[in-house]
Amino acid sequence: MIEIRQLTKRYGRTVAVDGLSFRVEPGRVTGFLGPNGAGKSTTMRMVLGLDAPTSGAALVNGRPYRSIRRPLREVGALLDAGAVDGGRSAVNHLRWLARSNGIDARRVPEVLERVGLSGAARTRVRAFSLGMRQRLGIAAALLGDPAVLLFDEPVNGLDMDGVRWIRVLMRSLAEEGRTVLLSSHLMSEMSLIADRLVVIGQGRLIADTTLSELERRFDRGTDVRSPRAAELAEALRGAGAEVAAAEGGALTVRGLEPAEIGVIASRRGLPVHEVVRRGASLEDAYLHLTGGSVEYRAAAAGVER
Numbered sequence: 484m485i486e487i488r489q490l491t492k493r494y495g496r497t498v499a500v501d502g503l504s505f506r507v508e509p510g511r512v513t514g515f516l517g518p519n520g521a522g523k524s525t526t527m528r529m530v531l532g533l534d535a536p537t538s539g540a541a542l543v544n545g546r547p548y549r550s551i552r553r554p555l556r557e558v559g560a561l562l563d564a565g566a567v568d569g570g571r572s573a574v575n576h577l578r579w580l581a582r583s584n585g586i587d588a589r590r591v592p593e594v595l596e597r598v599g600l601s602g603a604a605r606t607r608v609r610a611f612s613l614g615m616r617q618r619l620g621i622a623a624a625l626l627g628d629p630a631v632l633l634f635d636e637p638v639n640g641l642d643m644d645g646v647r648w649i650r651v652l653m654r655s656l657a658e659e660g661r662t663v664l665l666s667s668h669l670m671s672e673m674s675l676i677a678d679r680l681v682v683i684g685q686g687r688l689i690a691d692t693t694l695s696e697l698e699r700r701f702d703r704g705t706d707v708r709s710p711r712a713a714e715l716a717e718a719l720r721g722a723g724a725e726v727a728a729a730e731g732g733a734l735t736v737r738g739l740e741p742a743e744i745g746v747i748a749s750r751r752g753l754p755v756h757e758v759v760r761r762g763a764s765l766e767d768a769y770l771h772l773t774g775g776s777v778e779y780r781a782a783a784a785g786v787e788r
């Protein structure tokens with residue numbers, strides 16, 4: 484479990500994190516989402532004891548990171564996949580990490596296998612692609628078999644296969660009962676991977692929600708086309724739906740599933756020519772939530788004044 488309590492971090496006049504509070508529970512994948520400069524990395528660095536809070540607390544399993552005796556066994560993290568000595572092979576890098584943290588060297592082939600790098604174990608890291616570096620960073624995070632995992636932008640630069648692979652891995656880590664927090668500035672990626680979302684903007688909490696709750700809140704409904712649209716609209720409203728006129732004479736219906744719309748129409752003998760479930764636009768939801776909190780917009784407003 485990760486607990487962020489009224490966490491604030493100032494760098495001179497910049498407030499990077501501003502009274503932030505949330506919890507990351509075990510057994511699920513939590514996405515930490517926010518535009519560039521929102522304060523995600525700063526928050527993660529404070530969880531990992533790499534930066535001291537100006538006020539408030541970031542706790543791992545109830546304690547500040549710096550008071551944990553064997554941190555790699557409790558918390559694994561990938562912050563910057565580039566921060567590895569390129570002259571070392573993957574296996575040597577991990578062996579060195581294991582040795583300096585009192586971790587059994589037998590973990591090294593296990594984690595290489597888990598991230599799909601067994602075949603490249605002896606290759607020097609400088610020859611690795613970005614995706615392979617990400618995998619190596621994840622292997623390092625898993626080395627101490629920790630219950631809490633943090634990944635900063637783990638899908639950065641990965642192709643669709645890489646994103647899918649990360650999704651499967653993150654889910655399996657959560658299913659093992661671990662606490663998994665991963666950051667991204669892209670809703671499209673987070674919606675594929677996370678089931679809970681903590682959204683921040685300008686260092687503040689904007690939303691702490693589940694993906695399904697967000698989909699429900701930002702549901703765009705179902706478009707229905709009928710030559711007897713007015714009668715159908717009345718029948719659907721009578722069943723509790725919210726009905727609006729859409730483009731080209733169609734109706735946009737919220738509050739009823741397509742199957743329910745079909746049943747109501749057929750009971751009334753009303754012909755239906757088309758039913759299209761539009762679902763939620765999570766990108767719209769994200770823009771709606773973070774609108775106004777984007778750093779460059781705030782900066783531009785400052786220039787205008």
Ligand SMILES: Nc1ncnc2c1ncn2[C@@H]1O[C@H](COP(=O)(O)OP(=O)(O)OP(=O)(O)O)[C@@H](O)[C@H]1O
Nearest residue numbers: 494497499517518519520521522523524525526668
């Ligand atoms: N060491 C530092 N010194 C001064 N300002 C900093 C420092 N680290 C971060 N900041 C500022 O704090 C704010 C939050 O930055 P942070 O890197 O935490 O955001 P982020 O959400 O991780 O963004 P990104 O998605 O771009 O990585 C930004 O305005 C950034 O410029």
